[in-house]
Amino acid sequence: MLKLDDVTKEFRIGAFGGKSVTAVRNVSFDVVPGEVVSLIGESGSGKSTIGRMILGLNPITRGSITFDGLPVRAGKEYYRHIQGIFQDPFSSFNPVFKADRVFSMIKDTYYPAVPAAEWAERIETSLRDVRLNPGQVLGKYPHQLSGGQLQRLLIARALLLDIKLLVADEITSMLDASTRIDVLNLLAELKARGLGVLYITHDLSLGNYLAERTVVLRGGSVAEMGPTERVFGDPLHPYTRELLAAVPRLHEAWDDAPPSDTCFYHRGGGTGALYEASPGHFVACAGLSDC
């Protein structure tokens, strides 16, 4: 369904764009229907940039991203199948419009011919699917709704489309613990119905809760990826081990001082090539002193 192939993103920076920063480097992974893949890494590791490239919000510098075999193409038909939801639900709503406006915009853009009564029924179904009571949310302004209700509204809006992939970027980080679990359980239900989810988070425990597969990013490159139980249960890259051992320190920079063990996974002159340690479980050269 979604496939990233050797994707690199460079941003031009500096007064005249004369310098560049590589935010994402040679990243490849896929997401299949009915699967949650979590993209984990500390702040600045390139997670959101990957999400934005998938959503067509940032152009790709090199490599390719395809969805059902076709390249990313920002536009109406693409967004019928792929939707993004972000950390701050309040920023996704215009404060002067009532919440139901998000649904009327979907109708105007995608379903202008659907009769009003049928549309109202579809909205009701999608709200009930995300466990929202239509009477309690429609007709309200964003500031009259909680962050959890707004995130659910955005998911309900996505469900009105023929959505196949949800890019969820830190969607629970502004929610309290119980609402967070509710939203995660909702994603798990959607997954069971065949939706693919790219779950972007810096929180390892949340990724572990949901995802079949985990991709660990470090400095824009994949450090390790594979089935979640193997990445969490048998982490191979020192960075993954560091993350798992230091969950409360996730936002601190990783200590680049090489550990004393040797880099077993060095391949191809430290080019970032991944070594398949066991079926589906990949690990990068750790960049240790003997590489």
Ligand SMILES: Nc1ncnc2c1ncn2[C@@H]1O[C@H](COP(=O)(O)OP(=O)(O)OP(=O)(O)O)[C@@H](O)[C@H]1O
């Ligand atoms: N528009 C931009 N112009 C220049 N550099 C950028 C731009 N967007 C992101 N970057 C840089 O790219 C790198 C990756 O940023 P990104 O936002 O993808 O990280 P992240 O892992 O999502 O971080 P966080 O968890 O803090 O959101 C960072 O070094 C960031 O400063």
